[in-house]
Amino acid sequence: MNHLQIHASTPLCQLQDAGRFGVRHLGVTQGGALDWVALYWANWLLGNALGAPVVEVALGGFCVEARQDCVLALAGAHLHACIDDEPLQPWRSFALAKGQRLSFKHPGHGVRAYLAAPGGFHGTPVLGSCATVVREGLGGMDGQGAALVKDQCLTFAGTVAPLREVPLAQRPPVAQNPVLDMVIGAQIGDFSGTSLFEAFNREWTLDSRADRMGIRLLGPQLVYQGAPMISEGIPLGAVQVPPDGQPIVLLNDRQTIGGYPRLGALTPLALAQLAQCMPGAGVRFRPVVQDEAWREQQRYLGRWL
Amino acid sequence: MTPRIEVVAIDTLMVRLFQRIDEANMPWMLAASQRLSTAFGAHLLDLVPSYTTLMVQFALPPSEARALIAQALEGLQPGAGSGGRRHEIPVWYHASVGPELPVLAARSGLSEAEVVRVHSERDYPVFALGFAPGFGFMGLVDERLASPRLSTPRKQVAAGSVGIAERQTAAYPAVSPGGWNLIGRTPVRLFDRERGGFSLLQPGDRVRFVPVSRSQFLALGGDDEAQP
Known part of the structure:
Protein backbone atom coordinates (compact mmCIF):
# COMPACT_ATOMS: atom_id res chain seq x y z
CA MET A 1 0.00 0.00 0.00
CA ASN A 2 1.29 3.46 -0.92
CA HIS A 3 0.43 6.64 0.94
CA LEU A 4 0.38 10.32 0.05
CA GLN A 5 0.08 12.65 3.00
CA ILE A 6 -2.01 15.75 2.18
CA HIS A 7 -0.31 18.91 3.46
CA ALA A 8 -2.61 21.43 1.79
CA SER A 9 -5.99 21.25 0.06
CA THR A 10 -9.03 23.34 -0.81
CA PRO A 11 -12.75 22.55 -1.24
CA LEU A 12 -12.00 22.36 -4.99
CA CYS A 13 -9.57 19.45 -4.59
CA GLN A 14 -11.63 16.28 -4.78
CA LEU A 15 -11.52 12.62 -5.58
CA GLN A 16 -13.25 12.17 -8.94
CA ASP A 17 -13.74 9.42 -11.48
CA ALA A 18 -15.98 8.91 -14.51
CA GLY A 19 -19.14 9.56 -12.48
CA ARG A 20 -22.36 7.77 -11.48
CA PHE A 21 -24.70 6.20 -14.00
CA GLY A 22 -28.01 4.39 -13.81
CA VAL A 23 -29.11 6.45 -10.79
CA ARG A 24 -30.45 9.69 -12.30
CA HIS A 25 -34.05 8.54 -11.71
CA LEU A 26 -33.32 8.68 -7.95
CA GLY A 27 -32.37 12.33 -8.19
CA VAL A 28 -28.68 11.44 -7.93
CA THR A 29 -26.40 13.55 -10.10
CA GLN A 30 -23.58 12.33 -12.34
CA GLY A 31 -20.48 13.86 -10.75
CA GLY A 32 -17.06 12.93 -12.09
CA ALA A 33 -14.07 14.72 -13.57
CA LEU A 34 -15.09 17.89 -15.42
CA ASP A 35 -12.27 17.43 -17.93
CA TRP A 36 -12.75 13.79 -18.86
CA VAL A 37 -10.04 13.97 -21.55
CA ALA A 38 -7.42 14.85 -18.93
CA LEU A 39 -8.88 12.18 -16.61
CA TYR A 40 -8.43 9.58 -19.33
CA TRP A 41 -4.87 10.64 -20.13
CA ALA A 42 -3.82 10.74 -16.46
CA ASN A 43 -5.01 7.16 -16.05
CA TRP A 44 -3.66 6.04 -19.44
CA LEU A 45 -0.17 7.15 -18.43
CA LEU A 46 -0.22 4.53 -15.66
CA GLY A 47 -2.07 1.80 -17.52
CA ASN A 48 -5.16 2.26 -15.31
CA ALA A 49 -8.77 1.88 -16.30
CA LEU A 50 -9.45 5.25 -17.96
CA GLY A 51 -12.15 6.19 -15.45
CA ALA A 52 -10.23 5.20 -12.30
CA PRO A 53 -10.37 7.60 -9.32
CA VAL A 54 -8.01 10.58 -9.54
CA VAL A 55 -7.57 13.83 -7.66
CA GLU A 56 -9.12 16.81 -9.44
CA VAL A 57 -7.16 19.90 -8.42
CA ALA A 58 -8.89 23.13 -9.43
CA LEU A 59 -6.80 26.34 -9.44
CA GLY A 60 -4.07 25.03 -7.08
CA GLY A 61 -3.54 25.07 -3.35
CA PHE A 62 -2.89 21.33 -3.14
CA CYS A 63 0.20 19.64 -1.72
CA VAL A 64 1.04 16.00 -0.97
CA GLU A 65 4.11 14.23 0.39
CA ALA A 66 5.09 10.69 -0.58
CA ARG A 67 5.41 8.25 2.32
CA GLN A 68 7.08 5.71 0.00
CA ASP A 69 8.84 6.01 -3.35
CA CYS A 70 6.10 5.98 -5.95
CA VAL A 71 5.10 6.82 -9.51
CA LEU A 72 2.20 9.16 -10.27
CA ALA A 73 0.81 10.86 -13.37
CA LEU A 74 -0.37 14.36 -14.13
CA ALA A 75 -2.62 15.65 -16.92
CA GLY A 76 -4.75 18.69 -17.63
CA ALA A 77 -4.11 22.24 -16.52
CA HIS A 78 -0.68 23.73 -15.94
CA LEU A 79 -1.01 24.84 -12.29
CA HIS A 80 2.69 25.49 -11.63
CA ALA A 81 3.12 22.03 -10.20
CA CYS A 82 6.45 21.42 -8.48
CA ILE A 83 8.26 18.45 -6.96
CA ASP A 84 9.87 20.17 -4.01
CA ASP A 85 11.15 23.23 -5.93
CA GLU A 86 11.51 21.61 -9.36
CA PRO A 87 8.79 22.53 -11.86
CA LEU A 88 6.78 19.58 -13.16
CA GLN A 89 5.02 19.73 -16.53
CA PRO A 90 1.70 17.93 -16.97
CA TRP A 91 0.95 15.13 -19.49
CA ARG A 92 3.47 12.68 -18.04
CA SER A 93 4.03 10.10 -15.36
CA PHE A 94 6.82 10.84 -12.88
CA ALA A 95 8.57 9.47 -9.84
CA LEU A 96 7.98 10.97 -6.42
CA ALA A 97 10.53 9.77 -3.88
CA LYS A 98 9.78 9.19 -0.23
CA GLY A 99 9.69 12.56 1.53
CA GLN A 100 9.33 14.60 -1.66
CA ARG A 101 6.44 17.02 -1.92
CA LEU A 102 4.27 17.60 -4.96
CA SER A 103 2.53 20.97 -4.85
CA PHE A 104 0.14 22.85 -7.12
CA LYS A 105 0.55 26.60 -6.78
CA HIS A 106 -1.62 28.69 -9.11
CA PRO A 107 -3.01 28.55 -12.63
CA GLY A 108 -0.68 28.97 -15.60
CA HIS A 109 -2.87 27.56 -18.39
CA GLY A 110 -6.22 25.99 -17.65
CA VAL A 111 -8.08 25.43 -14.42
CA ARG A 112 -8.16 21.74 -13.52
CA ALA A 113 -5.27 19.31 -13.15
CA TYR A 114 -5.68 15.57 -12.66
CA LEU A 115 -3.34 13.54 -10.48
CA ALA A 116 -3.49 9.79 -10.96
CA ALA A 117 -1.90 6.90 -9.06
CA PRO A 118 -1.22 3.30 -10.13
CA GLY A 119 -4.48 1.37 -9.89
CA GLY A 120 -6.38 4.53 -8.95
CA PHE A 121 -6.68 6.28 -5.59
CA HIS A 122 -8.74 4.43 -3.02
CA GLY A 123 -12.14 5.85 -2.24
CA THR A 124 -15.43 4.52 -0.93
CA PRO A 125 -17.62 3.77 -3.92
CA VAL A 126 -21.23 4.88 -3.51
CA LEU A 127 -23.73 3.82 -6.16
CA GLY A 128 -20.87 2.55 -8.29
CA SER A 129 -18.57 5.56 -8.17
CA CYS A 130 -16.08 7.42 -5.96
CA ALA A 131 -16.99 10.78 -7.53
CA THR A 132 -17.19 13.44 -4.81
CA VAL A 133 -20.47 15.36 -4.84
CA VAL A 134 -20.37 17.70 -1.85
CA ARG A 135 -23.98 18.85 -2.25
CA GLU A 136 -25.31 15.28 -2.15
CA GLY A 137 -22.90 13.99 0.48
CA LEU A 138 -21.81 11.15 -1.81
CA GLY A 139 -18.43 9.76 -2.81
CA GLY A 140 -14.88 10.80 -2.02
CA MET A 141 -12.50 9.03 0.34
CA ASP A 142 -15.07 8.31 3.05
CA GLY A 143 -18.15 8.05 0.81
CA GLN A 144 -19.75 11.07 2.51
CA GLY A 145 -18.98 13.55 -0.24
CA ALA A 146 -16.25 15.55 1.47
CA ALA A 147 -13.51 17.29 -0.50
CA LEU A 148 -9.93 16.34 0.34
CA VAL A 149 -8.53 18.03 3.44
CA LYS A 150 -5.13 18.62 5.01
CA ASP A 151 -3.74 15.73 7.09
CA GLN A 152 -5.71 13.07 5.22
CA CYS A 153 -3.78 10.27 3.55
CA LEU A 154 -4.47 9.23 -0.04
CA THR A 155 -3.79 5.55 -0.64
CA PHE A 156 -3.29 3.35 -3.69
CA ALA A 157 -1.92 -0.09 -4.37
CA GLY A 158 -1.36 -0.55 -8.11
CA THR A 159 1.74 -1.80 -9.82
CA VAL A 160 4.15 0.66 -11.38
CA ALA A 161 4.40 1.09 -15.14
CA PRO A 162 7.40 2.61 -16.97
CA LEU A 163 7.41 6.43 -17.13
CA ARG A 164 5.85 7.93 -20.23
CA GLU A 165 4.38 11.08 -21.74
CA VAL A 166 1.24 11.82 -23.70
CA PRO A 167 2.45 12.36 -27.30
CA LEU A 168 2.45 16.10 -28.14
CA ALA A 169 0.06 15.65 -31.05
CA GLN A 170 -2.46 13.95 -28.79
CA ARG A 171 -2.60 16.65 -26.09
CA PRO A 172 -5.69 18.79 -26.23
CA PRO A 173 -4.96 22.28 -27.57
CA VAL A 174 -4.79 25.08 -25.02
CA ALA A 175 -7.41 27.47 -26.36
CA GLN A 176 -7.99 30.77 -24.60
CA ASN A 177 -11.21 31.40 -26.49
CA PRO A 178 -12.47 28.03 -27.64
CA MET B 1 -50.23 7.13 -28.04
CA THR B 2 -47.40 8.15 -30.36
CA PRO B 3 -44.61 9.66 -28.27
CA ARG B 4 -42.41 12.39 -29.72
CA ILE B 5 -38.69 11.63 -29.77
CA GLU B 6 -36.49 14.73 -29.49
CA VAL B 7 -32.76 15.34 -29.59
CA VAL B 8 -31.30 16.50 -26.27
CA ALA B 9 -27.58 15.74 -26.37
CA ILE B 10 -24.93 13.73 -28.19
CA ASP B 11 -26.05 10.45 -26.62
CA THR B 12 -29.47 11.38 -25.28
CA LEU B 13 -33.04 11.54 -26.59
CA MET B 14 -36.18 12.81 -24.90
CA VAL B 15 -39.31 10.71 -25.21
CA ARG B 16 -42.25 13.06 -24.79
CA LEU B 17 -45.41 11.14 -23.94
CA PHE B 18 -47.75 13.82 -22.57
CA GLN B 19 -48.30 17.56 -22.68
CA ARG B 20 -49.53 18.13 -19.14
CA ILE B 21 -49.08 16.85 -15.60
CA ASP B 22 -51.68 14.24 -14.76
CA GLU B 23 -51.90 11.34 -12.36
CA ALA B 24 -53.29 9.28 -15.24
CA ASN B 25 -49.91 9.57 -17.01
CA MET B 26 -48.19 7.36 -14.49
CA PRO B 27 -49.25 3.85 -15.65
CA TRP B 28 -48.15 4.82 -19.19
CA MET B 29 -44.85 6.24 -17.96
CA LEU B 30 -44.09 3.10 -15.96
CA ALA B 31 -44.94 0.83 -18.85
CA ALA B 32 -42.77 2.89 -21.21
CA SER B 33 -39.85 2.86 -18.73
CA GLN B 34 -39.99 -0.90 -18.47
CA ARG B 35 -40.11 -1.39 -22.22
CA LEU B 36 -37.17 0.96 -22.77
CA SER B 37 -35.07 -0.70 -20.06
CA THR B 38 -35.68 -4.08 -21.65
CA ALA B 39 -35.06 -2.86 -25.19
CA PHE B 40 -31.77 -1.09 -24.41
CA GLY B 41 -30.38 -3.52 -21.84
CA ALA B 42 -26.70 -2.82 -21.21
CA HIS B 43 -26.74 0.00 -23.78
CA LEU B 44 -28.88 2.10 -21.42
CA LEU B 45 -26.70 4.55 -19.45
CA ASP B 46 -29.55 6.37 -17.72
CA LEU B 47 -33.31 6.74 -17.89
CA VAL B 48 -34.75 9.85 -16.26
CA PRO B 49 -38.54 9.93 -15.88
CA SER B 50 -40.21 13.25 -15.15
CA TYR B 51 -43.96 14.01 -15.25
CA THR B 52 -44.48 13.78 -19.02
CA THR B 53 -41.11 12.69 -20.39
CA LEU B 54 -38.50 9.95 -20.28
CA MET B 55 -34.94 11.03 -20.98
CA VAL B 56 -32.89 8.19 -22.41
CA GLN B 57 -29.08 8.25 -22.38
CA PHE B 58 -27.52 5.41 -24.35
CA ALA B 59 -24.32 3.89 -25.63
CA LEU B 60 -25.48 3.41 -29.22
CA PRO B 61 -25.40 5.47 -32.42
CA PRO B 62 -28.27 7.97 -32.05
CA SER B 63 -30.09 6.79 -35.16
CA GLU B 64 -30.12 3.22 -33.83
CA ALA B 65 -31.30 4.45 -30.45
CA ARG B 66 -34.11 6.42 -32.03
CA ALA B 67 -35.30 3.40 -33.99
CA LEU B 68 -35.06 1.23 -30.88
CA ILE B 69 -37.21 3.66 -28.87
CA ALA B 70 -39.85 3.83 -31.59
CA GLN B 71 -39.91 0.06 -31.85
CA ALA B 72 -40.02 -0.50 -28.08
CA LEU B 73 -42.96 1.87 -27.60
CA GLU B 74 -45.04 0.59 -30.49
CA GLY B 75 -48.51 -0.37 -29.29
CA LEU B 76 -47.73 0.89 -25.78
CA GLN B 77 -50.40 0.06 -23.21
CA PRO B 78 -50.57 1.41 -19.67
CA GLY B 79 -49.33 -0.95 -16.98
CA ALA B 80 -51.92 -3.02 -15.14
CA GLY B 81 -53.04 -1.37 -11.88
CA SER B 82 -51.35 1.82 -10.87
CA GLY B 83 -47.89 0.24 -10.63
CA GLY B 84 -45.13 1.12 -8.20
CA ARG B 85 -45.22 0.68 -4.44
CA ARG B 86 -47.43 2.43 -1.91
CA HIS B 87 -45.81 4.10 1.10
CA GLU B 88 -47.39 5.46 4.26
CA ILE B 89 -45.23 8.29 5.51
CA PRO B 90 -45.84 9.53 9.06
CA VAL B 91 -45.84 13.31 9.45
CA TRP B 92 -45.95 15.49 12.53
CA TYR B 93 -47.91 18.48 11.22
CA HIS B 94 -47.08 21.44 13.45
CA ALA B 95 -46.16 25.10 13.09
CA SER B 96 -42.86 24.64 14.95
CA VAL B 97 -41.54 22.30 12.23
CA GLY B 98 -43.89 23.54 9.49
CA PRO B 99 -43.98 27.33 9.78
CA GLU B 100 -46.32 27.73 6.79
CA LEU B 101 -49.05 25.53 8.29
CA PRO B 102 -50.80 28.57 9.82
CA VAL B 103 -50.09 30.59 6.66
CA LEU B 104 -51.79 27.99 4.45
CA ALA B 105 -54.70 27.79 6.88
CA ALA B 106 -55.18 31.55 6.82
CA ARG B 107 -54.88 31.70 3.03
CA SER B 108 -57.32 28.86 2.39
CA GLY B 109 -59.81 29.77 5.09
CA LEU B 110 -59.42 26.27 6.53
CA SER B 111 -58.41 25.50 10.08
CA GLU B 112 -54.95 24.00 10.60
CA ALA B 113 -56.61 20.68 11.40
CA GLU B 114 -58.49 20.83 8.10
CA VAL B 115 -55.31 21.61 6.18
CA VAL B 116 -53.76 18.50 7.72
CA ARG B 117 -56.81 16.41 6.89
CA VAL B 118 -56.96 17.63 3.29
CA HIS B 119 -53.22 17.05 2.78
CA SER B 120 -53.30 13.54 4.26
CA GLU B 121 -56.54 12.17 2.86
CA ARG B 122 -55.35 11.17 -0.59
CA ASP B 123 -52.62 9.11 -2.22
CA TYR B 124 -50.10 11.10 -4.24
CA PRO B 125 -48.20 9.60 -7.15
CA VAL B 126 -44.45 10.28 -7.33
CA PHE B 127 -44.06 12.07 -10.67
CA ALA B 128 -40.29 12.37 -10.59
CA LEU B 129 -37.25 12.45 -8.34
CA GLY B 130 -34.94 15.41 -8.57
CA PHE B 131 -33.62 18.54 -6.88
CA ALA B 132 -31.73 16.24 -4.47
CA PRO B 133 -31.24 12.47 -4.07
CA GLY B 134 -34.53 10.92 -2.95
CA PHE B 135 -36.57 14.14 -3.31
CA GLY B 136 -39.86 13.01 -4.83
CA PHE B 137 -42.15 15.46 -6.59
CA MET B 138 -45.69 14.38 -5.72
CA GLY B 139 -49.15 15.70 -6.31
CA LEU B 140 -51.50 17.04 -6.95
CA VAL B 141 -52.65 18.53 -3.65
CA ASP B 142 -56.18 19.88 -3.23
CA GLU B 143 -56.53 23.25 -4.95
CA ARG B 144 -57.26 24.92 -1.62
CA LEU B 145 -53.72 24.07 -0.48
CA ALA B 146 -51.98 25.33 -3.63
CA SER B 147 -49.38 27.93 -2.64
CA PRO B 148 -46.61 29.74 -4.49
CA ARG B 149 -43.02 29.08 -3.45
CA LEU B 150 -41.59 31.44 -0.83
CA SER B 151 -40.34 34.64 -2.41
CA THR B 152 -37.08 34.16 -0.52
CA PRO B 153 -36.06 30.51 -0.18
CA ARG B 154 -34.79 29.35 3.20
CA LYS B 155 -31.05 28.77 3.37
CA GLN B 156 -31.66 25.67 5.48
CA VAL B 157 -34.66 23.41 5.48
CA ALA B 158 -34.51 20.59 8.05
CA ALA B 159 -34.30 16.99 6.84
CA GLY B 160 -37.74 15.37 6.70
CA SER B 161 -39.58 18.66 6.17
CA VAL B 162 -42.84 18.21 4.27
CA GLY B 163 -43.79 21.05 1.99
CA ILE B 164 -46.10 22.33 -0.71
CA ALA B 165 -45.28 24.32 -3.84
CA GLU B 166 -48.15 25.20 -6.16
CA ARG B 167 -50.07 21.92 -6.29
CA GLN B 168 -47.08 19.70 -5.61
CA THR B 169 -45.92 18.24 -2.35
CA ALA B 170 -42.63 16.68 -1.25
CA ALA B 171 -40.43 15.81 1.70
CA TYR B 172 -36.81 16.99 1.93
CA PRO B 173 -34.53 13.94 2.32
CA ALA B 174 -31.64 15.96 3.73
CA VAL B 175 -30.87 19.44 5.02
CA SER B 176 -30.82 21.78 2.04
CA PRO B 177 -31.87 25.22 0.88
CA GLY B 178 -35.51 25.30 -0.17
CA GLY B 179 -38.45 27.50 -1.07
CA TRP B 180 -41.43 25.23 -0.42
CA ASN B 181 -44.14 26.02 2.14
CA LEU B 182 -43.38 23.77 5.12
CA ILE B 183 -46.29 22.23 7.00
CA GLY B 184 -44.75 19.36 8.96
CA ARG B 185 -41.90 16.89 9.26
CA THR B 186 -41.47 13.15 8.81
CA PRO B 187 -39.06 10.97 10.80
CA VAL B 188 -38.69 8.66 7.79
CA ARG B 189 -35.30 8.56 6.09
CA LEU B 190 -36.03 9.14 2.43
CA PHE B 191 -32.51 8.61 1.15
CA ASP B 192 -30.48 6.11 3.07
CA ARG B 193 -27.23 4.49 1.97
CA GLU B 194 -28.04 1.52 4.24
CA ARG B 195 -31.12 0.78 2.14
CA GLY B 196 -30.94 -1.27 -1.04
CA GLY B 197 -31.75 1.18 -3.82
CA PHE B 198 -30.96 4.10 -1.47
CA SER B 199 -34.15 6.06 -2.20
CA LEU B 200 -37.39 5.14 -0.44
CA LEU B 201 -39.39 6.63 -3.29
CA GLN B 202 -39.20 5.70 -6.95
CA PRO B 203 -41.00 7.39 -9.83
CA GLY B 204 -44.46 5.86 -10.14
CA ASP B 205 -44.79 5.00 -6.42
CA ARG B 206 -47.74 6.34 -4.41
CA VAL B 207 -47.51 8.08 -1.07
CA ARG B 208 -50.04 8.64 1.68
CA PHE B 209 -49.02 11.04 4.46
CA VAL B 210 -50.24 9.87 7.87
CA PRO B 211 -50.59 12.46 10.66
CA VAL B 212 -48.82 11.47 13.89
CA SER B 213 -48.44 13.19 17.25
CA ARG B 214 -45.22 14.78 18.46
CA SER B 215 -44.58 11.84 20.80
CA GLN B 216 -45.10 9.33 17.98
CA PHE B 217 -42.83 11.44 15.76
CA LEU B 218 -40.11 11.38 18.43
CA ALA B 219 -40.59 7.67 19.08
CA LEU B 220 -40.01 7.06 15.36
CA GLY B 221 -36.69 8.88 15.61
CA GLY B 222 -37.80 12.34 14.49
CA ASP B 223 -35.90 15.48 15.44
CA ASP B 224 -38.30 18.17 16.69
CA GLU B 225 -35.89 21.09 16.54
CA ALA B 226 -37.93 24.09 15.43
CA GLN B 227 -37.64 25.25 11.80
CA PRO B 228 -36.67 28.93 11.69
Missing part, protein backbone atom coordinates in the same frame (compact mmCIF):
# COMPACT_ATOMS: atom_id res chain seq x y z
CA VAL A 179 -15.26 27.34 -30.09
CA LEU A 180 -17.60 24.91 -28.37
CA ASP A 181 -19.67 22.41 -30.35
CA MET A 182 -23.29 22.29 -29.27
CA VAL A 183 -25.74 19.57 -30.30
CA ILE A 184 -28.87 21.46 -31.25
CA GLY A 185 -31.84 20.59 -29.08
CA ALA A 186 -35.54 20.33 -29.81
CA GLN A 187 -36.45 23.70 -28.24
CA ILE A 188 -34.12 25.64 -30.51
CA GLY A 189 -37.05 26.80 -32.65
CA ASP A 190 -38.72 28.42 -29.65
CA PHE A 191 -36.05 31.11 -29.32
CA SER A 192 -36.40 34.35 -31.24
CA GLY A 193 -34.56 34.62 -34.53
CA THR A 194 -32.34 37.38 -33.18
CA SER A 195 -31.51 35.22 -30.16
CA LEU A 196 -30.49 32.33 -32.38
CA PHE A 197 -28.26 34.56 -34.46
CA GLU A 198 -26.63 35.96 -31.34
CA ALA A 199 -26.28 32.59 -29.64
CA PHE A 200 -24.05 31.31 -32.44
CA ASN A 201 -22.39 34.50 -33.67
CA ARG A 202 -21.48 36.43 -30.56
CA GLU A 203 -18.80 35.78 -28.02
CA TRP A 204 -19.98 34.69 -24.57
CA THR A 205 -18.04 35.58 -21.45
CA LEU A 206 -17.61 33.10 -18.61
CA ASP A 207 -19.07 34.57 -15.43
CA SER A 208 -17.36 34.13 -12.08
CA ARG A 209 -20.56 32.39 -10.94
CA ALA A 210 -19.25 28.97 -11.89
CA ASP A 211 -18.92 25.71 -10.04
CA ARG A 212 -19.20 21.98 -10.69
CA MET A 213 -22.97 22.35 -11.22
CA GLY A 214 -22.77 24.89 -13.97
CA ILE A 215 -21.13 27.93 -15.54
CA ARG A 216 -23.05 31.11 -16.30
CA LEU A 217 -22.32 32.95 -19.51
CA LEU A 218 -22.71 36.67 -20.05
CA GLY A 219 -23.76 38.22 -23.34
CA PRO A 220 -26.82 39.42 -25.22
CA GLN A 221 -30.13 38.56 -23.60
CA LEU A 222 -31.69 35.51 -25.25
CA VAL A 223 -35.45 35.43 -25.61
CA TYR A 224 -37.45 32.21 -25.33
CA GLN A 225 -40.88 32.43 -26.95
CA GLY A 226 -42.19 28.93 -26.28
CA ALA A 227 -44.68 27.76 -23.70
CA PRO A 228 -43.54 27.32 -20.09
CA MET A 229 -41.95 23.93 -19.67
CA ILE A 230 -42.72 21.09 -17.32
CA SER A 231 -39.54 19.91 -15.57
CA GLU A 232 -37.72 17.19 -17.46
CA GLY A 233 -34.36 15.43 -17.43
CA ILE A 234 -31.29 17.61 -17.96
CA PRO A 235 -28.39 16.13 -19.96
CA LEU A 236 -24.73 16.81 -19.30
CA GLY A 237 -23.68 20.01 -21.06
CA ALA A 238 -27.21 21.37 -21.42
CA VAL A 239 -27.17 25.05 -22.34
CA GLN A 240 -30.25 26.25 -20.52
CA VAL A 241 -31.68 29.73 -20.67
CA PRO A 242 -33.42 31.01 -17.53
CA PRO A 243 -35.77 34.01 -17.71
CA ASP A 244 -32.89 36.52 -17.42
CA GLY A 245 -31.76 35.36 -20.87
CA GLN A 246 -28.20 34.55 -19.81
CA PRO A 247 -27.34 30.92 -20.58
CA ILE A 248 -25.98 28.44 -18.07
CA VAL A 249 -23.97 25.41 -19.16
CA LEU A 250 -24.86 22.55 -16.84
CA LEU A 251 -22.00 20.34 -15.75
CA ASN A 252 -21.42 17.05 -13.94
CA ASP A 253 -22.96 18.04 -10.58
CA ARG A 254 -26.13 19.58 -12.13
CA GLN A 255 -29.60 18.89 -10.81
CA THR A 256 -31.16 15.92 -12.55
CA ILE A 257 -34.37 17.59 -13.75
CA GLY A 258 -35.34 21.18 -14.47
CA GLY A 259 -37.76 23.33 -16.37
CA TYR A 260 -35.73 25.91 -18.27
CA PRO A 261 -35.62 25.81 -22.07
CA ARG A 262 -32.37 24.70 -23.67
CA LEU A 263 -30.55 25.70 -26.82
CA GLY A 264 -28.93 22.28 -26.88
CA ALA A 265 -26.11 20.49 -25.13
CA LEU A 266 -22.35 20.84 -25.51
CA THR A 267 -20.44 17.82 -26.78
CA PRO A 268 -18.13 15.96 -24.39
CA LEU A 269 -15.10 17.46 -26.14
CA ALA A 270 -16.50 20.97 -25.78
CA LEU A 271 -17.13 20.31 -22.09
CA ALA A 272 -13.55 19.19 -21.57
CA GLN A 273 -12.37 22.47 -23.14
CA LEU A 274 -14.82 24.55 -21.13
CA ALA A 275 -13.63 22.89 -17.90
CA GLN A 276 -10.23 24.51 -18.50
CA CYS A 277 -11.52 28.07 -19.09
CA MET A 278 -11.13 30.75 -16.42
CA PRO A 279 -13.88 33.24 -15.57
CA GLY A 280 -13.66 36.13 -18.01
CA ALA A 281 -12.69 33.89 -20.93
CA GLY A 282 -14.69 34.27 -24.14
CA VAL A 283 -16.27 31.31 -25.89
CA ARG A 284 -18.33 30.82 -29.02
CA PHE A 285 -20.87 28.15 -29.85
CA ARG A 286 -20.93 26.15 -33.07
CA PRO A 287 -24.09 24.22 -33.88
CA VAL A 288 -23.62 20.54 -34.71
CA VAL A 289 -26.08 17.76 -35.38
CA GLN A 290 -26.32 14.75 -33.13
CA ASP A 291 -25.22 11.99 -35.51
CA GLU A 292 -22.18 13.87 -36.71
CA ALA A 293 -21.16 14.76 -33.14
CA TRP A 294 -21.56 11.11 -32.13
CA ARG A 295 -19.29 9.93 -34.96
CA GLU A 296 -16.67 12.57 -34.08
CA GLN A 297 -16.75 11.42 -30.45
CA GLN A 298 -16.26 7.76 -31.45
CA ARG A 299 -13.28 8.76 -33.61
CA TYR A 300 -11.79 10.69 -30.69
CA LEU A 301 -12.24 7.78 -28.28
CA GLY A 302 -10.27 5.62 -30.73
CA ARG A 303 -7.01 7.13 -29.47
CA TRP A 304 -7.29 5.20 -26.21
CA LEU A 305 -8.16 1.86 -27.77
